Amino acid sequence: MTTPIRTTHVGSLPRSQPVVDFLFARERGEDYDAAAFDACMASAVSEAVRRQVAAGIDVVSDGETSKISYATYVKDR
DSSP: OOOOOOOOOOSOOOOOHHHHHHHHHHHTTOOOOHHHHHHHHHHHHHHHHHHHHHTTOSSOOOTTTTOSOHHHHGGGO
16 A cells, blocks of 8 residues: 655745736735725635646645735735
């Protein structure tokens, strides 16, 4: 009997242009539609999870979708 090796990844996954646009607007302090932001992030996270599951990843994540980068995210924690 073989023991499976669990797979995952570390770090962020590629973001769609709408996600990037929202993240940069928020980072720059520009006005943006919060409800549209939330809907965009929810959809992007669902897609990131779907793609990881389809690829056979055992431990999936949100792909760091809602964070512009680690370097700038840390300042907001």
